[in-house]
Amino acid sequence: MQNSLSVNDLDGWARRPSTSLRRDRFGLKRAGVEILAPSPVVDYVAWYTEGFFARGDSPARARLVIHDAHPERIGSVKDARLTPPLRRAVLPTSPDTVCFVDDTHSTVHLFLAAATTDEPMLVAVRILRALVLRALLGDGCPFFHATCFTLHGVGVALVGRRTAGKTTLLLHCLDSLGAVLVGNDKFALVQDADSDADDALGFPIQIGIRAGSVLALGNGPLRTSLTRRWSQRFGGVEAHRDDLETRLRIRPQELAAAADSTVTPRCRLGLAIEPYVDPLAVTPSLERLSDDERRTLWTHNLLPRAADVFPQQAALAGPASETELRIPQVPAYRLVQPPAAGPLTSRVIEDLVCRVSVEG
Numbered sequence: 001m002q003n004s005l006s007v008n009d010l011d012g013w014a015r016r017p018s019t020s021l022r023r024d025r026f027g028l029k030r031a032g033v034e035i036l037a038p039s040p041v042v043d044y045v046a047w048y049t050e051g052f053f054a055r056g057d058s059p060a061r062a063r064l065v066i067h068d069a070h071p072e073r074i075g076s077v078k079d080a081r082l083t084p085p086l087r088r089a090v091l092p093t094s095p096d097t098v099c100f101v102d103d104t105h106s107t108v109h110l111f112l113a114a115a116t117t118d119e120p121m122l123v124a125v126r127i128l129r130a131l132v133l134r135a136l137l138g139d140g141c142p143f144f145h146a147t148c149f150t151l152h153g154v155g156v157a158l159v160g161r162r163t164a165g166k167t168t169l170l171l172h173c174l175d176s177l178g179a180v181l182v183g184n185d186k187f188a189l190v191q192d193a194d195s196d197a198d199d200a201l202g203f204p205i206q207i208g209i210r211a212g213s214v215l216a217l218g219n220g221p222l223r224t225s226l227t228r229r230w231s232q233r234f235g236g237v238e239a240h241r242d243d244l245e246t247r248l249r250i251r252p253q254e255l256a257a258a259a260d261s262t263v264t265p266r267c268r269l270g271l272a273i274e275p276y277v278d279p280l281a282v283t284p285s286l287e288r289l290s291d292d293e294r295r296t297l298w299t300h301n302l303l304p305r306a307a308d309v310f311p312q313q314a315a316l317a318g319p320a321s322e323t324e325l326r327i328p329q330v331p332a333y334r335l336v337q338p339p340a341a342g343p344l345t346s347r348v349i350e351d352l353v354c355r356v357s358v359e360g
Contacts, residue, residue, distance in 0.1 A: 006083040007102050010109045014065050025060055026053045026128060028201065028265070031135035033128050037066035044121040045128060051253055051263040052204040053132070061135040062106040066124055069111045074098055077111060089315035094123045103318045106131075129203055130313035133188070134306060136201070137317075141188045142326050143303040148182040148200045148267065149173055151353045155182065155200055155267035157328070158275060159301050163244065165275040165337075168213040172346040174259040175222045181256045181263045186303060189269075189326060198269045198328045207255055208247030211240035216342050225258035226250075271356050272297065272332040273349065277339055284337040284345045286352060294332040299325060331356065 014021060014036055022039045025032050026049055035042060046055060067073075078098050082088065085104040091097055097120075098111035108127055112120040137143070147158040147166040151173060158166040166184075173179035183202025190199050214230060214237055217223040230237040230248055240246055256263050274289070274297055289297065302325055303309045306317030333352065337345045 004081040004083055005077060005086060005100070007086060007105070007107075010065065010067075010086075010100065010102075013067060014109075021066075024056065026055055027061075027132050028053065028136075030059070030139065031132045032060050033131045034060040034063045035066070035124075035128065036063070037124065038068045041066055041068075041121050041124050044118075045125055048122075048125045048251065049128070049204045052202060052265045053128075062108070062131040064124070064128055064131060065107065065109045067109065067111045069113060074111050074113055089313075091123070091127075091313060091315065093126075093312045097123055099127075099315075101316060101318070106318075108316060125204070126310075126313055127316065129205070130310040130316050133203070133309050134317055136188050136190075137306055137309065140324055141190050141201075142324065143186055143188050143309045144298065145186055145301045145303055146272075147184045148187050148202060148269075149179040150182060150264065150267045151177055151179045151350065152357060154270035154353045154357050156349065156353060157187070157200065157269060157272045157330075159272050159297055159332075160274045160276070161300075165277055167207065167209060168216055169273075169275055169335075169345065169349070170207075171209070171213055171217060171222065171259075172343055173349060174256065174261050175217055175220060176343050176346050177350050178259075178261055180261055180267075181252050182265070182267050184252060186309065189328060190266075192268070196329075198326075198330070199266050200269050201266050202252075202263070203265075204252060206249040207252055208249055209255075210247055211237045211243055214248075215241055216340055218343060222259045269328050269330050271330050271352065272328065273352075274332065274334045276334050276336050278336050279339060281336050281338040284335060284341050284348045286348065287334040287336065289332040289334060293334075295327055297332055298327050 021036045022042045023036050024042050025034050026045060027033050085102055086100050089099040089101045091099055100109040147170050149156055158169055160166060182200055184207040185205055188201040190201055192199050214226045227237050233248060252263050307314035
């Protein structure tokens with residue numbers, strides 16, 4: 001058994017001549033991560049983050065070293081005594097994964113058995129993403145629980161509580177309006193370098209889609225594709241119509257492709273919409289929010305801590321930092337809609353986008 005481990009030990013293992021690790025960089029313009037990993041892992045990361053993270057030229061703010069280790073090696077290091085500044089990080093979604101963090105040098109060492117299979121490689125993607133988000137949090141960029149897409153060149157944020165219907169609205173806008181996906185579930189707010197305008201940054205995060213959202217779509221390529229995936233994963237989609245827990249997980253790039261659309265990692269925000277389902281409503285309608293209501297909407301959906309932004313990888317967060325609340329200076333509306341309003345609601349959004357675009 002390995003009695004103790006130091007930073008030099010881990011770096012020495014990664015530099016061994018017998019170790020075939022490949023070096024590359026992924027991330028955003030202001031938050032890149034250097035990866036040292038087996039070639040299949042690097043290729044998987046490139047595929048998974050395509051369209052969101054740049055490759056090769058992002059300044060490195062952190063380093064991720066992936067050791068493709070035999071189970072015996074993992075067992076020998078799992079309970080080793082760590083020499084400062086190394087610390088253990090427990091990943092709730094991957095309890096068998098051995099992860100060590102060196103906060104002093106912003107480095108994460110990950111030990112994966114069979115690192116070239118899909119599930120371990122997905123762990124690598126999640127950690128990479130968490131390191132990018134950590135860098136942005138450290139720069140004071142606020143994160144919000146919201147969905148974002150662009151329509152006719154206008155960035156639209158769907159902001160609201162869980163189960164409010166944000167993902168369903170996103171699907172309708174992708175399906176019938178040709179919207180371009182920026183991100184689902186969360187985005188970072190950054191200021192444009194040449195103006196005071198607010199931009200939303202999206203991330204390669206799987207989108208969870210309920211059966212009811214699939215069935216709300218009109219007959220077409222997107223519904224066909226999602227129904228087929230549901231059948232392969234869970235069985236008939238109709239049987240899960242009212243199931244609010246079971247969700248189909250899909251890469252945003254694949255969802256966009258199924259709707260004959262694309263993804264973009266960044267957009268200029270033009271407006272915010274708060275979805276609200278009213279069983280008594282007959283047709284969808286819009287209510288302009290006051291400044292106080294707009295502030296409350298954004299405040300309630302701020303993700304102020306690392307544990308809120310990437311809860312399953314929060315152990316990688318390092319020293320705590322304060323996130324300043326910065327309210328996007330864009331008009332906000334409450335979209336009141338009857339259940340299963342479907343394409344009619346997306347047309348209301350399109351009309352609003354066109355109006356905002358003309359006013360802008």
